[in-house]
Structure formats: structure tokens, C-alpha cells
Amino acid sequence: MTIEEILNDPRQLSGDLRLKILGLYHQANAGHIGCSLSCIDLMIAVLFLNKSADDTFILSKGHAAAALYACLNILGEISDEELATFYMDGTTLPAHPAPRQYKSIPFATGSLGHGLPIATGIAHAAKIGDEESYSFALLSDGETNEGTTWEAAHYAIQNQLDNLFMIVDKNGLQGFDFTDKVLGETASVEKWKAIGFETVEVDGHNILSINEVIQELKTHKNGLPKAIIAQTVKGKGVSYMENKLEWHYLPMNPEQFQQATLEVKERYLNELTNA
Amino acid sequence: MRKEFSNAMEQLAIEDDSIVFITGDLGYNALENLKAKLGKRFINAGVAEQNMVGVAAGFAHKGYKVFCYSIAPFIVYRCLEQFRNDVCFNNLPVFLVGNGGGYGYGIMGSSHHTLEDIACLSGLQNANVWVPAFADEVEPVLQQITKDARPAYLRLGAGKTTPDHAYQTGSFKVIHKGLNAETTVFALGPVANNVLSALSIAGELAEKVNVITALRFPLKMEADLLEIVKNAPNILVAEEHIGTGGLAQQLSVQLMEKGVFPNSFKSLKAEGYPNGRYGSQSYHQKLSGLDPDSIISHINQLLIPA
Numbered sequence: 146m147t148i149e150e151i152l153n154d155p156r157q158l159s160g161d162l163r164l165k166i167l168g169l170y171h172q173a174n175a176g177h178i179g180c181s182l183s184c185i186d187l188m189i190a191v192l193f194l195n196k197s198a199d200d201t202f203i204l205s206k207g208h209a210a211a212a213l214y215a216c217l218n219i220l221g222e223i224s225d226e227e228l229a230t231f232y233m234d235g236t237t238l239p240a241h242p243a244p245r246q247y248k249s250i251p252f253a254t255g256s257l258g259h260g261l262p263i264a265t266g267i268a269h270a271a272k273i274g275d276e277e278s279y280s281f282a283l284l285s286d287g288e289t290n291e292g293t294t295w296e297a298a299h300y301a302i303q304n305q306l307d308n309l310f311m312i313v314d315k316n317g318l319q320g321f322d323f324t325d326k327v328l329g330e331t332a333s334v335e336k337w338k339a340i341g342f343e344t345v346e347v348d349g350h351n352i353l354s355i356n357e358v359i360q361e362l363k364t365h366k367n368g369l370p371k372a373i374i375a376q377t378v379k380g381k382g383v384s385y386m387e388n389k390l391e392w393h394y395l396p397m398n399p400e401q402f403q404q405a406t407l408e409v410k411e412r413y414l415n416e417l418t419n420a
Numbered sequence: 421m422r423k424e425f426s427n428a429m430e431q432l433a434i435e436d437d438s439i440v441f442i443t444g445d446l447g448y449n450a451l452e453n454l455k456a457k458l459g460k461r462f463i464n465a466g467v468a469e470q471n472m473v474g475v476a477a478g479f480a481h482k483g484y485k486v487f488c489y490s491i492a493p494f495i496v497y498r499c500l501e502q503f504r505n506d507v508c509f510n511n512l513p514v515f516l517v518g519n520g521g522g523y524g525y526g527i528m529g530s531s532h533h534t535l536e537d538i539a540c541l542s543g544l545q546n547a548n549v550w551v552p553a554f555a556d557e558v559e560p561v562l563q564q565i566t567k568d569a570r571p572a573y574l575r576l577g578a579g580k581t582t583p584d585h586a587y588q589t590g591s592f593k594v595i596h597k598g599l600n601a602e603t604t605v606f607a608l609g610p611v612a613n614n615v616l617s618a619l620s621i622a623g624e625l626a627e628k629v630n631v632i633t634a635l636r637f638p639l640k641m642e643a644d645l646l647e648i649v650k651n652a653p654n655i656l657v658a659e660e661h662i663g664t665g666g667l668a669q670q671l672s673v674q675l676m677e678k679g680v681f682p683n684s685f686k687s688l689k690a691e692g693y694p695n696g697r698y699g700s701q702s703y704h705q706k707l708s709g710l711d712p713d714s715i716i717s718h719i720n721q722l723l724i725p726a
Contacts, residue, residue: 201481244509244510245509245510245511251481251510252477252481252505252506252509252510253505253509253510254505255505256501256505258470259474259501259502259505259506261474262470262471262473262474262475262477262478262502262506263474263475263477263478263481263506264478265471265474265475265478266474266475266476266477266478266479266480266481266482267478267479267481267482268478269463269475269478269479270440270478270479270481270482270483270484271482273440273460273461274482280478292470293468293470293471293474293502296466296468296470296471297471297474297475299466299468300465300466300468300471300475303466304463
């Protein structure tokens with residue numbers, strides 16, 4: 146699939162990847178569905194439309210591993226055979242990314258708050274080496290609770306890392322409640338602007354908008370690290386999962402899986418059903 | 421060892437431009453030379469140790485060899501998960517350097533002491549832990565760490581000069597061989613100097629005792645060292661580290677797995693703060709029985725036939 150084809154019809158890839166994600170979690174009878182569906186459009190914008198070979202992408206919210214695996218499958222780095230082993234004994238594809246298995250998965254994330262420091266180091270190394278490359282980290286909004294995220298932010302500002310992109314999947318839900326009821330709005334646009342990130346708010350399910358924002362920010366060589374606060378919906382694409390805490394954890398039963406796939410086909414792939 | 425570290429580090433980093441040095445806002449009166457000489461490759465990451473190690477992993481991913489420096493407790497405990505997940509899992513060349521291991525910071529108090537670092541770090545995948553006993557070991561250890569290019573922790577202390585005739589075997593160093601040795605003392609880090617002081621004070625013990633230091637973890641014992649132990653099978657271990665996961669425990673497993681069973685085995689270790697009072701490094705060593713006089717007493721007890 147070329148960049149032009151994706152830009153012409155972004156919903157096709159978005160729908161295909163959602164079906165892959167649903168299939169993986171159904172096969173594994175496992176959770177982390179909602180948080181994979183909330184960030185898949187962000188991953189498309191980065192991995193399919195913006196990431197060059199010299200760039201780095203860190204999935205800091207490692208619990209959305211299936212979304213990453215699905216992308217890398219379509220991009221050709223993870224074979225169909227290996228993808229089919231997701232969650233199984235002997236797989237290279239556990240629930241959270243494993244280290245040293247795939248070039249596009251450089252770090253074993255899963256413990257929150259690690260991605261931004263690592264991506265910051267990569268961005269700084271690129272600067273010191275006079276390398277023209279970008280370092281992307283995709284965070285959950287819950288991860289902006291972590292002190293390390295803020296430590297890295299100040300480091301990035303101080304070292305003028307305008308090649309660093311922090312993308313926050315702001316679906317408003319974290320481990321055990323809505324984010325505004327836990328530690329408040331740690332992912333607020335105002336806060337990230339105030340500390341010195343060049344911060345843009347975007348609809349995290351509008352792939353064309355996300356792409357435009359990234360393209361525009363890439364041209365801003367102004368010494369400011371970039372924050373893209375993406376408004377998303379947990380479980381996006383499956384009505385009964387949307388904005389529901391439990392779909393961070395629950396696996397689907399066969400009826401739920403059938404309904405989920407039908408909905409995605411209708412909403413993303415224009416496949417009408419008799420249901 | 422801080423000065424030796426700083427000088428050796430400067431030389432290494434000048435020779436190898438892939439070396440990056442990050443400090444957690446420490447190094448006053450010790451690292452000014454590095455700051456002056458390394459340019460962009462000297463980074464002060466601020467009082468943010470977890471980020472420092474995450475950033476180091478990012479640098480290492482891009483091909484750099486990265487030293488992260490702080491006071492020992494701050495570089496060990498605060499960022500343990502970053503070292504484990506971001507560095508060790510990936511076998512990246514990130515090297516933690518902790519100054520003032522053990523009770524090294526003395527009256528600074530318990531927050532500044534490091535009594536559990538070997539236990540925390542020596543079991544991590546791909547990691548080596550280095551504990552020089554003598555100041556002149558710092559430079560060769562640094563060279564080896566850089567050459568190995570794998571995760572490492574270097575515990576610095578206050579060391580003197582390695583005695584003549586010392587030699588390395590496996591991950592140990594034979595520091596002193598008694599002519600008619602019956603006892604082998606294993607020492608961790610600069611507390612080896614207390615063992616040597618003990619032999620100097622009680623001169624009659626010198627021929628009855630071997631002194632070995634453990635320079636690197638995981639421990640690796642060669643046949644010649646096993647022979648030394650077999651011939652002087654009363655074992656005393658002295659370490660400024662808690663018992664759990666320290667030298668004595670790791671050593672005893674090695675010996676048993678190799679079928680070498682000591683006649684007797686005594687472990688002198690950091691006892692924490694048994695009286696709730698604080699003082700200099702030597703004050704804490706004495707409370708734990710790690711001072712020269714206590715060491716003499718324990719060697720003599722081991723020498724009494726059962």
C-alpha cells in the first residue's frame with residue numbers, strides 16, 4: 146500500500162488494521178483491545194506515512210503491542226506465520242513487546258514511562274551526530290502521570306530537541322478510572338505548552354489531520370520538542386467498547402467478536418451486512 | 421578512586437569519540453576536566469536519574485557507549501528498572517558508575533550508603549558488576565568495560581595501591597599468598613585494605629592467610645583459585661554489602677557447585693545500622709566487624725582446630 150493510496154482512502158487501512166487487532170485478541174482470548182483501537186490511527190500516521198528508515202518509533206504504551214504487531218505485519222516485518230503465534234508459547238510476540246526481536250521494536254516496553262526518556266536519548270544522539278532524523282514516542286495519557294515523562298520533557302527542552310515527537314493517545318481512561326479523576330489532566334495541552342513543548346491538539350482518529358500536523362511540525366526547526374496531544378476514543382470503532390474502562394482488560398466472547406468485526410466492516414470498509 | 425576515574429575517563433573519551441558521559445548533576449571538584457574536554461559528549465542530565473538511564477539507552481541504541489555517573493545509591497536504586505528494561509534486556513553499552521559504594525559516604529547517612537547494589541545488579545541479564553579494591557585498578561577496569569561494550573556497573577570507593585605480585589584469575593584477584601596458608605580471605609572492594617592492614621598488624625598471620633578480591637560479577641572461578649581454596653579451606657569473607665546476594669552467598673554457591681567444601685566459612689558483612697547511630701565509614705565498618713582488629717579476631721577463630 147503506497148502513501149498515496151493511504152492518503153486517498155485512509156479508512157481502508159484503518160479498518161483492515163482494526164480487523165487484524167480484533168482477530169489477534171480474539172484468537173488469544175485476551176484483553177488490551179480498547180487501548181489498541183484508540184492508538185491505531187496514530188500509528189498509521191507515523192509508521193506508514195512519516196517514518197523514514199533513519200527515524201525511530203518507540204511504542205511507550207507497550208500494552209498496545211497488538212496494534213504495533215498488526216502494522217509491522219502489513220509493513221512486511223512480521224510474517225503472517227509469526228503473527229499467528231501471538232500470545233502462544235514460543236512466540237516472539239508476547240502481550241508487551243519483547244527486546245531484540247524486530248528492528249522496528251527496539252525496546253521492550255510495557256512498564257510505563259520508559260518511552261519518552263529513550264526517545265529523547267535517541268533524538269539527542271541524532272543531534273550530536275548531526276543526523277537528520279526524527280524520534281517518535283507514542284504514549285498513553287496515563288503515562289503522563291509518570292515522573293520520568295516529565296524528567297525527559299525538561300531534558301528535551303533544555304537540549305532543544307526539535308527532532309523529538311511525543312504523541313499522546315489521549316483517550317481519557319487509564320488503569321482504573323478516567324484520567325481526570327486519577328491525577329488530573331497531566332496530558333493537557335496547556336501544561337505541555339507551558340513547559341515549552343511546541344504543542345498541537347489533533348483528532349487522533351483523523352489520519353489526514355495527524356499526518357498534516359506531523360508534516361508541518363517537521364519543518365519547525367526551532368529548537369522546540371513537539372507534543373501532539375491526540376484526542377482519541379478508547380475502543381474506537383466498536384460501539385460497545387467505546388469509552389469503556391473494562392475494554393482495557395476484557396477479551397471478547399464469540400458474539401462480541403462477531404459484532405465487533407461487523408461494525409468495523411460497516412464503519413470503515415463500507416461493507417453493509419444484513420445484521 | 422574518583423580522581424583516578426576522572427583521569428582515566430578523560431583519556432578514554434578522548435581516544436574514543438563514541439563515548440558519551442552523562443552525570444546526574446554530580447562531580448563537583450572531580451569531573452570538571454571531563455566537562456571541559458568532552459564538549460557535547462558531556463551531558464548534565466540534572467537531578468533525574470531515571471531519565472538519565474533511559475536517555476543513555478537511547479544514545480546506546482544510536483551507537484554510542486554511555487557512562488552514567490552519580491553517587492552510588494542514586495545510580496543503583498532510583499533507576500533500577502530503566503537499567504534492567506532499557507539497557508540490560510537489550511545488552512546495550514551503558515555503564516553505571518557509582519561513587520562511594522558501601523559506607524563510603526560515612527556521616528552523610530543511610531540515604532548515601534550503598535549496601536545492596538551487588539544484590540540488585542549482579543543478577544541482571546547481560547550485566548557485569550565491577551568492584552575495584554585498589555585505585556590503580558580503575559583505569560584497566562574502565563578500559564575493559566568499554567571494550568566489552570555490554571551493560572556494566574562500576575562501584576567506586578576509596579582505594580590504595582594494589583600490592584606487588586597480585587594477579588588476576590577468572591573474575592578474582594589473588595592479592596596475597598601465605599607461605600603456609602590455612603585460611604583464605606575473600607574481600608569485596610576497598611575493604612581488602614582492612615584485611616591487608618590486619619595482616620600487617622598481626623604479622624604472624626601473613627604466612628597463614630591468602631587474600632583474594634572479587635573484582636567482577638558474575639563470579640568466575642578458575643582451577644588455580646579452586647586449588648588455593650582447597651589448600652587453605654578456612655574461608656572468611658569480608659564485604660561492605662549486606663549478606664543477601666553479596667559476595668559470600670554467591671561465592672559459597674560457586675564453591676559447592678564445583679565440589680569444593682570449606683572446612684569453615686565465616687561471612688563478615690554490612691550489618692546496616694545495628695545501634696541506630698551514624699558515623700564515618702570506619703565507624704560503620706567497626707560496627708559490622710569489618711575493621712582490621714575484628715578481621716584479625718575472626719581469622720584467629722577460624723585457625724583454631726575444630
